[in-house]
Each structure stands twice: as structure tokens, then as C-alpha cells.
Amino acid sequence: MFVFGIVLALLGTLFGxxxxxxxLGVDLSQQGDxxxxxxxxxxxxxxxxxxxxxxxxxxxxxLLSAIIxxxxxxxxxxxxxxxxxxxxxxxxGAGGGGLNxxxxxxxxDLYGDNRGPMLNLLGIFYAFGALSIPLVVASIAAVLxxxxxxxxxxxxxxxxxxxYAVCDFxxxxxxxxxxxxxxxxxxxxxxxxxxxVLLFVESGNExxxxxxxxxxxxxxxxxxxxxxxxxxxxxxxLMAGRLCATRFxxxxxxxxxxxLSAIGSAVGTVLLLSTRSVPVIAAGIAFYGFACAAIYxxxxxxxxxxxxxxxxxxxxxxxxxxxxxxxxxxxxxGQISQASTxxxxxxxxxxxxxxxxxxxxxxxxxxxPLPTSSAT
Numbered sequence: 001m002f003v004f005g006i007v008l009a010l011l012g013t014l015f016g017x018x019x020x021x022x023x024l025g026v027d028l029s030q031q032g033d034x035x036x037x038x039x040x041x042x043x044x045x046x047x048x049x050x051x052x053x054x055x056x057x058x059x060x061x062x063l064l065s066a067i068i069x070x071x072x073x074x075x076x077x078x079x080x081x082x083x084x085x086x087x088x089x090x091x092x093g094a095g096g097g098g099l100n101x102x103x104x105x106x107x108x109d110l111y112g113d114n115r116g117p118m119l120n121l122l123g124i125f126y127a128f129g130a131l132s133i134p135l136v137v138a139s140i141a142a143v144l145x146x147x148x149x150x151x152x153x154x155x156x157x158x159x160x161x162x163x164y165a166v167c168d169f170x171x172x173x174x175x176x177x178x179x180x181x182x183x184x185x186x187x188x189x190x191x192x193x194x195x196x197v198l199l200f201v202e203s204g205n206e207x208x209x210x211x212x213x214x215x216x217x218x219x220x221x222x223x224x225x226x227x228x229x230x231x232x233x234x235x236x237x238l239m240a241g242r243l244c245a246t247r248f249x250x251x252x253x254x255x256x257x258x259x260l261s262a263i264g265s266a267v268g269t270v271l272l273l274s275t276r277s278v279p280v281i282a283a284g285i286a287f288y289g290f291a292c293a294a295i296y297x298x299x300x301x302x303x304x305x306x307x308x309x310x311x312x313x314x315x316x317x318x319x320x321x322x323x324x325x326x327x328x329x330x331x332x333x334g335q336i337s338q339a340s341t342x343x344x345x346x347x348x349x350x351x352x353x354x355x356x357x358x359x360x361x362x363x364x365x366x367x368x369p370l371p372t373s374s375a376t
Contacts, residue, residue: 032334050316
């Protein structure tokens with residue numbers, strides 16, 4: 001999950017520096033296209049990873065995914081054009097999608113009734129990985145060129161390949177007894193559509209903030225270093241929010257926490273858009289990160305409670321549809337920004353936060369008390 005955090009935060013950090021757009025020869029619209037390609041890779045791999053985990057287990061998916069991420073990072077280090085960067089970004093995203101799905105499925109399976117706090121704890125490592133990239137870039141970009149930074153980053157997934165190869169993992173949950181017809185029927189599980197809508201929008205929001213914050217802050221007159229530190233504050237707040245969520249779940253049920261988090265994220269986006277002051281914008285971004293932190297992992301915990309049959313396939317479907325939002329929303333911001341202004345583009349996460357709050361309220365009304373479904 002640390003590596004997956006690096007994968008998703010990397011482009012947002014790099015494009016906070018105008019030099020990277022010059023190196024690749026891209027404009028704001030093409031920057032949005034690269035975000036879209038990243039999540040095409042993530043979503044494609046995620047859809048494939050779920051059934052593969054159910055059939056073959058987590059070890060194979062983790063091992064192959066780490067190899068693919070390593071290749072994508074090395075390719076991006078060598079890229080000098082939009083085409084080369086696009087191919088590398090798709091590859092990098094595909095590896096990240098496999099790592100994300102397998103890690104979450106493994107923790108959900110291992111921790112059972114305690115999966116809510118543990119999935120939030122797992123999410124801290126995702127946030128820590130995402131936080132590490134802007135921290136490193138802000139600290140050493142002046143002395144270490146971007147290609148060398150990317151090559152150094154590829155060492156971590158390379159080490160993961162070795163670790164996954166030698167470690168023992170639980171056997172596949174379904175194995176040879178897996179029925180592909182039943183896998184297809186996963187899409188018809190009662191209530192699953194609402195969860196996919198929620199994660200589609202939430203993922204889109206989080207990736208707009210992660211991908212466009214440094215560019216947005218820079219458009220308000222801040223320097224590259226300041227913009228990078230503001231992005232760092234977002235990832236730090238996200239990490240802190242997930243750590244706190246493990247305690248909040250002692251007092252709140254999962255749906256209550258998700259609803260409160262969704263309302264808080266809406267407040268954060270209003271604060272972000274209400275001013276041109278960089279300190280206030282930074283406060284809004286940090287508040288948004290803290291507020292939204294619990295939504296994604298806690299929703300996964302709810303899904304793990306409700307749909308234990310073919311859990312990896314269910315998670316893969318949720319991640320794929322959810323992460324499609326992570327592709328569409330940043331791309332939409334790029335298109336709006338190119339046609340109008342980046343400030344108007346950043347209205348997208350505000351609309352998204354309102355939708356998340358609304359859908360969460362619908363889920364809470366429809367699923368309280370917990371129904372018995374054919375999925376269980």
C-alpha cells in the first residue's frame with residue numbers, strides 16, 4: 001500500500017513543477033489525459049485482480065504487480081514525450097491496481113470482525129506512501145533530477161518482488177472450486193450498486209485533490225516549493241484521519257463515520273474555493289484530507305461484512321468502478337481548466353462531496369438494520 005500511494009501521488013507531485021510539463025511537452029489538457037491513463041491502468045488491473053486472487057491467491061497478484069510497477073517507474077524516468085509517458089503511466093497504474101486490490105483483500109480476510117479499524121490502519125500506509133513523494137521532491141528536487149528520483153523510487157517495488165517471492169501466504173479462498181458463472185453474478189448482489197457509486201465519486205474527489213492541488217496552489221501565486229508543501233499537508237492530514245478513524249469506530253458505527261466524513265469533506269471544499277489566500281487554501285485542503293480519510297477504507301469494511309462470498313472479486317469490482325472516478329474526475333478538471341480557469345475546475349470536488357453525502361445518506365436509510373442478502 002505504501003507503493004500504491006507513491007503510484008497515485010507521483011503525477012500530482014511531478015506536475016507541480018513546470019519543468020516536467022516542458023520535459024514531456026504537455027499542456028494542462030494533456031496533463032489531465034495522463035491522469036486518465038494512470039487510472040485506466042489501475043482500473044483494468046483491478047478488474048482482473050479480483051477473480052485471479054479468488055482463484056490463485058494473493059501471492060501471485062502481489063508478485064506480478066510489484067514487477068509491473070517497477071517497469072512503469074523506470075519507463076517514466078526515461079520518457080521524453082507524451083507517448084512514452086502515457087505508456088509508462090498505464091503500466092505503472094496497472095501494477096498499482098493489483099497491489100491495492102490484493103493488499104486490501106488480504107487484510108479484510110485476515111482480520112474478520114476487526115476489519116474496519118485494520119483497513120483504516122492499512123490505508124495509513126497508502127497515505128504515508130503518497131506523503132513521501134511530495135516530501136522527497138520538496139526536499140531534494142534541487143539536487144536530484146527527476147529521472148534519478150524515479151529510478152530510486154523503482155527500488156522499493158523491486159525489493160517487494162523479492163519479499164513476495166519468499167513469503168508464505170494463505171491459500172486461495174475459492175481455488176479450483178471457483179465457478180465463473182457465480183463470479184459474474186457478483187454484480188447483482190443487493191445494494192452493491194450504491195457502494196460502487198459512492199466509491200466512484202469519492203475516489204474521483206480524492207484524486208482531484210491529490211492530482212491538482214500543487215497546480216492549483218501555484219496558480220494562486222505560490223512558488224513550487226510552497227505548492228508541494230501544501231500537497232504534503234493533504235497527504236499528512238489523510239494519514240492522520242485514518243489513524244483517528246481506528247478510534248472513532250469505537251464510538252460510531254461504520255455508516256455513521258462515513259456520513260460524518262462526507263459532510264466534513266464538503267466543508268473542506270467550500271473552504272478551499274472561498275478564498276485566494278494560500279494559507280486558507282492549505283487549511284481547506286488539509287481539512288478535506290482529514291475529513292475524507294475514513295470514507296474509502298470504512299466503506300470497504302462495510303462491503304467486507306456484507307459480501308464475504310467471492311470477496312476479492314467484489315473488492316475488485318468496487319475498486320475498478322470506484323477508481324474509474326479517479327480517472328474521470330481529474331480529467332474533467334483538466335478539460336474545464338483548459339476551457340475556463342483552474343478555479344472553476346476545482347468546483348468538481350465540491351459537487352462530488354455533496355453527491356457522496358447524499359449517497360451515504362441513502363445507503364444508511366436502506367441498510368439499517370443490516371439485511372440478509374443472497375451474497376452471504
